[in-house]
Amino acid sequence: MTARQGIIPAKAGQGMQVLQGNGEIIQALRKIPKLQAFEKKDLRKILGCSQILKYAPGETISREEEPDQRIYFIVSGKVRVTRNGVEIKVLARTGDVFGEMRLLSVSTRTSSVTAVDETVCLVTDVAAMENLRKEDRVAFAAIYYMVMAEVLARRLKETSDELTRVRGELQRLKSSTGLADTVGSA
Numbered sequence: 141m142t143a144r145q146g147i148i149p150a151k152a153g154q155g156m157q158v159l160q161g162n163g164e165i166i167q168a169l170r171k172i173p174k175l176q177a178f179e180k181k182d183l184r185k186i187l188g189c190s191q192i193l194k195y196a197p198g199e200t201i202s203r204e205e206e207p208d209q210r211i212y213f214i215v216s217g218k219v220r221v222t223r224n225g226v227e228i229k230v231l232a233r234t235g236d237v238f239g240e241m242r243l244l245s246v247s248t249r250t251s252s253v254t255a256v257d258e259t260v261c262l263v264t265d266v267a268a269m270e271n272l273r274k275e276d277r278v279a280f281a282a283i284y285y286m287v288m289a290e291v292l293a294r295r296l297k298e299t300s301d302e303l304t305r306v307r308g309e310l311q312r313l314k315s316s317t318g319l320a321d322t323v324g325s326a
Contacts, residue, residue, distance in 0.1 A: 169262060172213050173235045174287045185276055189268030195255035202239060204252040209266045211239045211284070217259025223251040230256065240288050 169175050169183050169192075178186070192215065195201055201219060202208050218232040228251060231238060238253050264284075269277060313319075 169215075171215055171234045172262060174283065175213075175262075178283075185272065186262075186264070186280065189272065190262055190264040193261050193263050195259045195261070197255055197257055199255045201253040201255060201259075201261070202249050204250065205248045207248050208239065211237065211264045211266060212253070213237055213262040213264070215260040215262055217261075218256040219259055220254050220256050221251050222254070232256075237287060237291050240291055 166180055166183055169178075169186070175183065175186070195217070201212065202210075204223060214231060214234060214236045216234065218230060219238065220230050221228045221238060238251075239249070241247070241250060269280060272280065
């Protein structure tokens with residue numbers, strides 16, 4: 141898709157639409173905090189390897205175990221991330237990212253993502269980035285890796301907080317049932 145094509149529905153017949161006007165697309169990209177530092181010419185280059193896609197509520201954006209070379213930035217809306225049918229997280233902030241593990245490994249998707257509300261995403265094809273000029277590729281890679289470092293640091297903190305909460309709850313349950321003295325520590 142080119143920058144002139146705009147927002148496109150994710151899959152025909154499923155309600156997804158694409159932004160059509162170049163100005164509308166640039167405005168949508170400006171909502172993503174990490175892209176605000178880019179000039180319009182740079183945003184147009186990002187669009188060369190990206191699409192802005194709109195998903196209908198309930199629409200599956202990506203499926204667990206399927207190959208997908210795309211990274212998704214939420215422009216607006218809300219998505220539910222599940223693994224093995226269990227909800228992992230709900231993402232709803234402009235600039236929230238999913239599919240980022242694709243930058244770090246060549247594996248299939250580890251979770252499924254479904255639109256909760258009408259959701260608009262900037263969807264970047266990692267493979268298409270290889271078609272950029274070398275200096276553009278280096279610049280965009282630096283930005284994407286900075287974004288990924290922030291995302292992974294935040295997720296590691298959230299995981300650590302959740303582990304601490306679960307261990308505390310387990311210890312409380314052991315103490316309240318008298319199992320703390322008979323069962324190994326958490």
